[in-house]
Amino acid sequence: MRVAVTGTPGTGKTTATKRVETDLDIxxxxxxxxxxxxxxxxxxxxGSLLADFDAIDEYLAGKTDLLVESHLAHHFDAERVVVLRCDPETLEERLRERGESSASARENAESEALDVILSEAVTAHGENAVYEIETTHQTPEETARAIEAVIAGDREPSAGTVDYTDYL
Known part of the structure; x- marks a missing residue:
């Protein structure tokens, strides 16, 4: 099985997946x-790298039993796609604290409010393969447990359950 964990930068993907207990290779x-x-x-x-999607596809080809984490993970084959979500104001604060420019932090917050990654994930994988997890008030451990529930099949698909349009 291949699981993608994706979301706007700052939603907690890397922090949470480092805490996930799974037999999948991360x-x-x-x-x-x-x-x-x-x-x-x-x-x-x-100030970011331009990902070569063909090269990434080649790198991932033939590999199974993976949990792939990145804001790009939903662009690649996966049976389940976890989209981490975070309140855009909180997201903007987190990104500025990490050293992102105000313009970059604002752009990412607006993307989060507009459901950009969620929409891409649903378009690529279908609504029944996408699981939204709201991380704004969760600890990384709580988010990791929610990801584990998706991997185990103990959580139902939930695309479209988070709404941040009031941010706009």
Whole structure:
């Protein structure tokens, strides 16, 4: 089985997946993109790497029993897609505390309010494969347990249960 854990930057993906107890191999995709050179250079405006999706597909090909974590994870094959969600105001604060520019933090908060990653995940994988987890007031351990419930099949799909449109 392959499970993707995705969400807007700052929702808690990396922190939570480091605490997930599972037999699946955990792939922190952003780290792999850097270390394996699976990119096409840098986006100078954002200061981030431009992921090479074909190279990532090749890297993941034939690998099973994976939990793939990244804001890009929903772009790749998965039986279940966990979308972590966070209140846009809290998300914006977290990103600024991590050193993101105000413009970048605001752009990500607006993307969260507009359900950008959720919409992409549902389009790519179908509503019945997507599980939203609201992380704003959860500890990383609580989020990890919720991800474990998705992996175990103990949680129902829940796309469209979080609404942040009032932020806009």
């Amino acid at each position: 792939v922190h995709l952003n780290e792999v993109i850097r270390t394996e050179g699976l990119h096409d250079g840098t986006d100078d405006d954002r």
